[in-house]
Amino acid sequence: MLNFPNKKVLSTKQNTIKSNHSNRGMSLENMINNSCEYYLYNNIANIHKKPTPIQVVKVDYPSRSSTKIIEAYYKTPSTTDYNGIYKGKYIDFEAKETNIKNYLGFEYIHHHQITHLENIVKHGGIGFLIIYFKHYDEVYLYDFNDFILLYNKRNDINGKKSIAYTEVKENGILIKRNYIPNLEIIKAIDEKYFT
Amino acid sequence: MLNFPNKKVLSTKQNTIKSNHSNRGMSLENMINNSCEYYLYNNIANIHKKPTPIQVVKVDYPSRSSTKIIEAYYKTPSTTDYNGIYKGKYIDFEAKETNIKNYLGFEYIHHHQITHLENIVKHGGIGFLIIYFKHYDEVYLYDFNDFILLYNKRNDINGKKSIAYTEVKENGILIKRNYIPNLEIIKAIDEKYFT
Numbered sequence: 001m002l003n004f005p006n007k008k009v010l011s012t013k014q015n016t017i018k019s020n021h022s023n024r025g026m027s028l029e030n031m032i033n034n035s036c037e038y039y040l041y042n043n044i045a046n047i048h049k050k051p052t053p054i055q056v057v058k059v060d061y062p063s064r065s066s067t068k069i070i071e072a073y074y075k076t077p078s079t080t081d082y083n084g085i086y087k088g089k090y091i092d093f094e095a096k097e098t099n100i101k102n103y104l105g106f107e108y109i110h111h112h113q114i115t116h117l118e119n120i121v122k123h124g125g126i127g128f129l130i131i132y133f134k135h136y137d138e139v140y141l142y143d144f145n146d147f148i149l150l151y152n153k154r155n156d157i158n159g160k161k162s163i164a165y166t167e168v169k170e171n172g173i174l175i176k177r178n179y180i181p182n183l184e185i186i187k188a189i190d191e192k193y194f195t
Numbered sequence: 196m197l198n199f200p201n202k203k204v205l206s207t208k209q210n211t212i213k214s215n216h217s218n219r220g221m222s223l224e225n226m227i228n229n230s231c232e233y234y235l236y237n238n239i240a241n242i243h244k245k246p247t248p249i250q251v252v253k254v255d256y257p258s259r260s261s262t263k264i265i266e267a268y269y270k271t272p273s274t275t276d277y278n279g280i281y282k283g284k285y286i287d288f289e290a291k292e293t294n295i296k297n298y299l300g301f302e303y304i305h306h307h308q309i310t311h312l313e314n315i316v317k318h319g320g321i322g323f324l325i326i327y328f329k330h331y332d333e334v335y336l337y338d339f340n341d342f343i344l345l346y347n348k349r350n351d352i353n354g355k356k357s358i359a360y361t362e363v364k365e366n367g368i369l370i371k372r373n374y375i376p377n378l379e380i381i382k383a384i385d386e387k388y389f390t
Contacts, residue, residue, distance in 0.1 A: 046314050048274050051248035054264065069249065069267040079243055083278065085285040088319025092280075119241050124283025 026182065028097040028132040028139065032082065035181030039086075044186055047084030047091055053077055079116045086189060090125035092117060093141075097132035103162040104131055106151060114151065117144045126193050130175070130185070131168055140172035141188040221377065223292040223327040223334065227277065230376035234281075239381055242279030242286055248272055274311045281384060285320035287312060288336075292327035298357040299326055301346060309346065312339045321388050325370065325380070326363055335367035336383040 032049070039045040058071035080094040094113050098104045109129070117127040127144035147163070154161050173192050176184040227244070234240040253266035275289040289308050293299045304324070312322040322339035342358070349356050368387050371379040 040314070043314070043317065046311075046318055046320075051246040051270075051272075053246035054249045054251070054267070056249075056267075067269055069269070070265060072249070072251075072264040072267055074262055074264070075246075077246075085287075085315060085318045085320045088285070090280040090283070090285040116241075119235070119238070120280060122238065123241055123280045125241075125280045125285075 028095050028130070029081075031139070031182040032095055032130065032185070035183045035185050036082070036084070038181040039186060045084060045086035045091070047082055047086065047185075049082055050077070050079065076110070076112070078112055080113050086126075086186065087194065089193070090120070090123075091189070092120045092125055092127045093130055095130040095132070097134055099134050101133070101135040101165065103164045104133075104168070106154070106161040106163070114148070118148060121145060126189070128192075130183075131163075131172065133165055133168070136165070138169075139175040139177070139183055140168050141175055141185070141192060142168055142172040143192060146171050223290050223325070224276075226334070226377040227290055227325065227380070230378045230380050231277070231279070233376040234381060240279060240281035240286070242277055242281065242380075244277050245272070245274065271305070271307070273307055275308050281321075281381065282389065284388070285315070285318075286384070287315045287320055288323045288325055290325040290327070292329055294329050296328070296330040296360065298359045299328075299363070301349070301356040301358070309343070313343060316340060321384070323387075325378075326358075326367070328360055328363070331360070333364075334370040334372070334378055335363050336370055336380070336387060337363055337367040338387060341366050 029049070036045075036047045036049070039047060053075040054072050055075050056069050056072045058069070060068045060070045062068050080092055082095065083090070083092045085091060094109065094117070096104060096108050098108070120127045121144055129142045129144065129147060130139060131142055132139045142163075150163055150167070151161075154163075173188040175188045178184055224244070231240075231242045231244070234242060248270040249267050250270050251264050251267045253264070255263045255265045257263050275287055277290065278285070278287040280286060289304065289312070291299060291303050293303070315322045316339055324337045324339065324342055325334060326337055327334045337358075345358055345362070346356075349358075368383040370383045373379055
């Protein structure tokens with residue numbers, strides 16, 4: 001757990017550093033993780049990244065108290081990467097980043113993640129994607145209900161199914177950057193779901 | 196995904212097999228997992244076990260398309276094992292089984308899991324423990340708010356802090372056994388939180 005300074009100090013730092021894009025180059029995952037840690041620490045929300053599922057095949061016991069995994073393989077996740085709770089609501093999202101300037105290809109979003117988010121929304125949860133267009137250094141929250149409409153009727157663009165940057169910009173919520181948290185995810189959630 | 200038969204067939208099977216305790220000897224984790232799978236498949240709830248967190252240190256690439264993990268270690272989980280959504284509510288629980296007849300020692304419940312559940316309940320989620328007393332072959336749902344009261348004021352029993360079987364039996368909800376799902380977790384949740 002990082003030892004975050006109190007909020008007063010934060011807001012000063014935020015003003016100084018905001019325009020520098022000091023977290024440029026940081027991976028989307030790192031930005032989300034440290035933002036979630038900030039929200040957890042400040043009792044704002046409880047959202048966690050799920051561990052990557054790994055199939056352990058063989059272990060070794062170099063000492064009585066330690067277990068060393070010596071053969072294991074990555075498994076395909078059956079859900080999205082992130083879930084949790086905010087203001088009593090179940091929150092679920094998948095994060096995707098792309099170097100491509102104009103679109104995010106649907107091939108980067110696993111079918112079972114789509115199915116999972118559909119199911120979550122049916123059960124009354126809040127589901128969305130966080131999409132990072134690295135070329136513009138812009139991160140968006142894109143509501144899953146909006147996404148699935150596109151996803152289901154989309155014809156090919158550049159030979160692939162995809163969502164355009166312009167569509168994300170138009171219908172998504174720009175997630176503001178900050179010093180702490182790196183991504184103002186909760187502000188974006190408030191804007192989309194709690195106003 | 197198991198191909199579950201329809202509910203009509205189920206209820207017949209259930210009557211036949213119920214008294215046999217056919218899932219006796221099955222691990223608590225397996226019983227919970229196949230119950231969650233049933234709830235997911237039948238659109239009743241969306242609850243998943245989180246993967247065990249593993250720190251990957253070294254990987255090998257035996258072929259272009261495959262990654263083999265050759266050195267890794269188990270990490271301490273920062274949350275509980277299970278979470279999800281049911282009737283629009285965020286659900287979070289930890290599952291513990293014990294061979295000891297009369298109590299469950301608190302040492303089996305990690306402090307950060309307690310902290311996590313406290314936080315979840317503060318945010319408006321439903322938090323509980325599932326406790327399996329193997330000696331009696333009985334599984335209980337024990338509400339976290341009830342648990343934390345005991346946990347915070349409990350004096351030692353047998354030199355250890357623990358919750359007695361009789362307390363779990365008195366204040367917990369007995370989770371009924373079945374053929375499919377193995378554990379009627381949702382019925383127990385309904386009884387405790389939705390009546």
